[in-house]
Amino acid sequence: MRIRYEINEVPKISSLILEQSRTKIFLFYGDMGVGKTTLIKSLIKTLGSQDPVTSPTFSIVNEYKLNDDKIFHFDLYRINDLEEAYNFGIEDYLDSDHWIFIEWPEKIEPLLNRNYCKVNLSLDDYNKRILVLETT
Numbered sequence: 001m002r003i004r005y006e007i008n009e010v011p012k013i014s015s016l017i018l019e020q021s022r023t024k025i026f027l028f029y030g031d032m033g034v035g036k037t038t039l040i041k042s043l044i045k046t047l048g049s050q051d052p053v054t055s056p057t058f059s060i061v062n063e064y065k066l067n068d069d070k071i072f073h074f075d076l077y078r079i080n081d082l083e084e085a086y087n088f089g090i091e092d093y094l095d096s097d098h099w100i101f102i103e104w105p106e107k108i109e110p111l112l113n114r115n116y117c118k119v120n121l122s123l124d125d126y127n128k129r130i131l132v133l134e135t136t
Helices: 007-020 036-047 082-087 090-095 105-111
Strands: 001-006 025-029 061-065 070-075 097-102 116-122 129-135
Touching: 001 007, 007 036, 007 116, 007 129, 025 036, 025 082, 025 090, 036 097, 036 116, 036 129, 082 090, 082 105, 090 105, 097 105
Parallel strands: 025 097, 025 116, 070 097
Antiparallel strands: 001 129, 061 070, 116 129
């Protein structure tokens, strides 16, 4: 699925992504500043979390509560290799049955052999976002 949208349409796009997905693992690809974190913040709200959402750039992972579940939001931009991911227990998170949103998943691609929803974001020449959604 390919969608072109403006930033004020993010809540609608979040609902659409969740409706289309068959998994709780989401991988977010795209250049710095394209809107990955903004979209993830909206997804977390759409899922019903009341927690304040911040970027996990320095903490690597943030946890958010839902009524009957959890959301883990990863920003892997600062990790250098798979060893760092293993050191903070990435495989335990991936094996859980919780919601997982990962920015910069290309850093751990060898570990991504499960079902996931790939969200690729880019900007067009008119400063609109282009979202390409793929599910495995």
